Amino acid sequence: INDHRTIKIVNINNDFDSHQLKIHLWAGDIILENVHLKTNALNDFNIPFEIITGYIEKLRIHIPWKHLYKHPTKIVLDGFYLLVTSKIDVNYDVERKEKEEYESKMKQIKKVEEFRRERELFENNKQSPHHKDTFF
Numbered sequence: 001i002n003d004h005r006t007i008k009i010v011n012i013n014n015d016f017d018s019h020q021l022k023i024h025l026w027a028g029d030i031i032l033e034n035v036h037l038k039t040n041a042l043n044d045f046n047i048p049f050e051i052i053t054g055y056i057e058k059l060r061i062h063i064p065w066k067h068l069y070k071h072p073t074k075i076v077l078d079g080f081y082l083l084v085t086s087k088i089d090v091n092y093d094v095e096r097k098e099k100e101e102y103e104s105k106m107k108q109i110k111k112v113e114e115f116r117r118e119r120e121l122f123e124n125n126k127q128s129p130h131h132k133d134t135f136f
Contacts, residue, residue: 021033026065028062028063028064028065029060029061029062030060030061031058031059031060031061032056032058032059032060033057033058033059034055034056034057034058035055035056035059036053036054036055037051037053037054037055037056037082038051039051039052039053039054041054048086048087049084049085049086049087050084050085051082051083051084052083052084052085053081053082053083054081054082054083055079055080055081055082056077056079056080056081057078057079057080057081058077058078058079059075059076059077059078060074060075060076060078061074061075062075062076
């Protein structure tokens with residue numbers, strides 16, 4: 001567990017100290033305290049702003065291991081501070097955005113067509129007098 005959690009924390013924090021992380025695995029608690037965020041933590045998302053400084057006082061994740069299907073997993077964030085500024089050199093790819101929108105619309109159209117086809121098949125089978133409840 002130690003290696004995996006350290007790798008994930010290092011992705012958002014420059015100066016990770018293991019004392020900032022408390023894990024009570026069987027109680028279902030993961031607590032992260034006093035974390036400074038990396039200034040490049042959001043660079044992969046191609047958003048028009050960048051982090052100047054960021055800080056989390058306390059992040060608590062509670063996973064109810066004994067009652068996973070009865071109780072919710074809770075994430076509590078206390079004291080989240082983020083100072084951002086707009087990027088001057090935003091690389092906005094018009095063609096990429098149009099392609100993503102087109103693909104999204106085509107997926108929606110495909111879902112509607114599949115639903116319509118399934119509904120027609122259901123209606124045809126329901127009205128068909130030759131429909132039998134046997135295997136042969």
